[in-house]
Structure formats: C-alpha cells, structure tokens
Amino acid sequence: xxxxxxxxxxxxxxxxxxxxxxxxxxxxxxxxxxxxxxxxxxxxxxxxxxxxxxxxxxxxxxxxxxxxxxxxxxxxxxxxxxxxxxxxxxxxxxxxxxxxxxxxxxxxxxxxxxxxxxxxxxxxxxxxxxxxxxxxxxxxxxxxxxxxxxxxxxxxxxxxxxxxxx
Numbered sequence: 001x002x003x004x005x006x007x008x009x010x011x012x013x014x015x016x017x018x019x020x021x022x023x024x025x026x027x028x029x030x031x032x033x034x035x036x037x038x039x040x041x042x043x044x045x046x047x048x049x050x051x052x053x054x055x056x057x058x059x060x061x062x063x064x065x066x067x068x069x070x071x072x073x074x075x076x077x078x079x080x081x082x083x084x085x086x087x088x089x090x091x092x093x094x095x096x097x098x099x100x101x102x103x104x105x106x107x108x109x110x111x112x113x114x115x116x117x118x119x120x121x122x123x124x125x126x127x128x129x130x131x132x133x134x135x136x137x138x139x140x141x142x143x144x145x146x147x148x149x150x151x152x153x154x155x156x157x158x159x160x161x162x163x164x165x166x
Contacts, residue, residue: 055157056095068166071095071114072153078116078161086139089113089121095163105130110143114163118150 045052054075061068073095080092090096094113100106107128113121122143127135146165153160 054160066166067099068164069097071163072155072160073116073162074155074157074160075116076159078152080115080117080119082115082119083117085119085142086121086123087119089115089119094121097165111137112143112146112165114148114150114165116150116161116163118148118163120146120148122146 044050054073056074057072059070059072061070075093078093080089080094082089082092090113092115094115097112098106098109099112100109107130108124108126111121111123111125121139122141123137123139124141125135125137149162149164151162153162
C-alpha cells in the first residue's frame with residue numbers, strides 16, 4: 001500500500017525507520033521507538049473514570065500529511081455485536097480517538113471509534129458550552145480517506161486485539 005507524503009514516523013522522531021515497504025499490521029520498528037505523547041496520561045474507563053480492566057497501549061506515527069494511530073489491547077475475549085458504520089459502538093468494547101485543534105477543552109472535535117470486529121464510528125462533535133445535554137453529534141459525516149484495520153493478537157501478556165486507524 002502506498003501513502004502520500006513519504007514514510008510514516010513516530011511523533012517527535014522524524015528521520016527514524018520508516019513504515020513503508022512493510023505490511024502495516026506486522027510489528028514494525030517504527031512502533032517500537034514511538035514514545036508517549038507529552039502530557040499524556042493513563043487510559044481510564046469512559047463510564048466515569050477509574051482503572052481499566054485490560055491494558056491498552058496507544059502509539060502514534062505520521063508522515064507529515066497523514067496520522068496513524070495503533071491501539072494494542074490486552075483482552076482475552078474481545079467482542080461487539082455491532083455490524084454497521086456509525087452504530088453506537090461506545091455501548092460495547094471499543095477504542096476511541098478524539099482529535100481537535102487548540103486547547104485542552106475543545107468545543108468542536110472529530111471522534112473515531114473502532115470495535116474489535118472492525119466497525120467504524122466517525123463523527124464531528126460540536127459542544128459549544130461543554131454540556132453533554134446540548135452537544136450535537138454529526139454521525140452522518142464520514143472521514144474522507146480513513147482506513148481501519150483490526151486483527152487478533154498474541155501478546156507477551158496474553159491475547160488481545162489491535163486496531164489501526166490511518
């Protein structure tokens with residue numbers, strides 16, 4: 001698969017080993033050198049915070065024009081019953097990515113979710129006053145050019161699944 005803009009690199013590591021020329025879902029050197037994002041914190045449950053049951057590692061890479069995000073999830077029995085794009089994936093097992101320009105409390109952002117069976121939810125969210133009751137979600141928006149890959153994994157710590165968005 002070819003990508004515009006040259007080989008992908010982990011954020012903050014320009015000039016290191018590229019992804020191109022290797023199958024995307026195979027372990028590749030660029031992911032082994034990808035570091036945590038400055039200011040990042042541990043993942044927590046979306047339903048009120050607290051510790052997660054299974055660990056998830058998130059890695060980011062870019063090629064100057066395209067972002068690639070990889071979630072490696074430790075989970076011996078990943079599941080989802082949803083089958084269609086923009087189903088309410090957040091009600092079951094899912095990984096989520098929120099992107100917005102600017103400060104820590106964005107009022108407009110894009111949301112991506114991927115289920116263990118490869119279903120995608122993508123939407124533009126407007127939340128001008130920071131209140132869920134007045135939040136508007138445009139799930140009819142489809143991110144142009146987005147690619148999603150999901151597969152089962154055998155990790156050192158056990159079984160799991162991997163979701164890659166690019």
